[in-house]
Amino acid sequence: MADSRAFFSSDAHQHRRPRLLMRQRITANLRAFFANEDFIEVETPALQASPGNEAHLHAFTTHFLDNDLSQRPLYLHTSPEFACKKLMAAGESRIVNFARVYRNRERSPLHHPEFTLVEWYRAHAGYETLMADCAALLREAATTAGVTKLRYRGKEADPFLELERISVADAFQHYVGIDLLATIPDDPLAPPDRDALAKAASDAGVRIIADDTWSDVFSHVLNQKIEPFLGEGRGTILDAYPAHEAALARRNPADPRLSERFELFVCGVELANGFGELTDPAEQRRRFMLEMDEKERIYNERYPLDEALLALLPAMPPTSGIALGLDRLIMLATDAHRIEDVLWAPLIIPGAST
Numbered sequence: 001m002a003d004s005r006a007f008f009s010s011d012a013h014q015h016r017r018p019r020l021l022m023r024q025r026i027t028a029n030l031r032a033f034f035a036n037e038d039f040i041e042v043e044t045p046a047l048q049a050s051p052g053n054e055a056h057l058h059a060f061t062t063h064f065l066d067n068d069l070s071q072r073p074l075y076l077h078t079s080p081e082f083a084c085k086k087l088m089a090a091g092e093s094r095i096v097n098f099a100r101v102y103r104n105r106e107r108s109p110l111h112h113p114e115f116t117l118v119e120w121y122r123a124h125a126g127y128e129t130l131m132a133d134c135a136a137l138l139r140e141a142a143t144t145a146g147v148t149k150l151r152y153r154g155k156e157a158d159p160f161l162e163l164e165r166i167s168v169a170d171a172f173q174h175y176v177g178i179d180l181l182a183t184i185p186d187d188p189l190a191p192p193d194r195d196a197l198a199k200a201a202s203d204a205g206v207r208i209i210a211d212d213t214w215s216d217v218f219s220h221v222l223n224q225k226i227e228p229f230l231g232e233g234r235g236t237i238l239d240a241y242p243a244h245e246a247a248l249a250r251r252n253p254a255d256p257r258l259s260e261r262f263e264l265f266v267c268g269v270e271l272a273n274g275f276g277e278l279t280d281p282a283e284q285r286r287r288f289m290l291e292m293d294e295k296e297r298i299y300n301e302r303y304p305l306d307e308a309l310l311a312l313l314p315a316m317p318p319t320s321g322i323a324l325g326l327d328r329l330i331m332l333a334t335d336a337h338r339i340e341d342v343l344w345a346p347l348i349i350p351g352a353s354t
Contacts (some may be wrong), residue, residue: 029144032139039120056265080096090315091271121277134322161235175226183196231269239261245261267332
């Protein structure tokens, strides 16, 4: 059960305070990094008409009371992505947002209902540029903290080494012995082969249930057999996600089965998620609808689409964008074992487990 004394007694606070002061220094130096790269820091509202349209992200819901006393649903955003893309469509070329974001149904040593994302966008830049940004931010955080290794629960990574880069398909082959691409048809609109992937995963020791979709099986394998081993020794870029697992990313021009999406892992911790951004409004609408259909199937709920975003997408230049978990980066730089150790005032929900 959550207990305020665990964080706010004088002794407990003094124990956490060195990490909190380091949080302040790291955040300030990350802001300086972006300023030196000619980014404009923007602020976007947390309240949105649509909180995001990913099937497995859950928002906090509230209502706006209009002058005529009619209620309109609003949501605390799960990321500042939609608002940032509108700014890119309006003419900005490099923006960064240190955004407080909110996700329901999330609590673990690495998850907190309210946390901070550093989200940034570069117009007319390939998504590989974001990989270089990630490497620079790892170095910046470690240098600020005065450490030569990033750490999490006994695992270490050298932030000054070049990042490892491995495709999702190669990771499936290397860690699990699964030919992932054999389960994805060449036709980008055709469904992937759920049964083939389920059999391969089951043969590898992953528990599969009857109503698991291809995406479910994909996630089980990734979460159980691959992600825990990424980012040991050095950070790892897990690149070229299947297009079915990248609702907001451009397809890979060389292989439409794949996308311009990558994730950064350090010490087995997912730290960042980057894209070559999709700007085709019809395709984006189709993908959002598929995500919301899946959300309704599993959770019996769906969120509205952001029609303003879809209308503005054609005006957005070729853009790459990424979100990095600031709290997790600070955890790695200060060897913290739980996210509450690097939050000034962790959320206490009476009676809830932590």
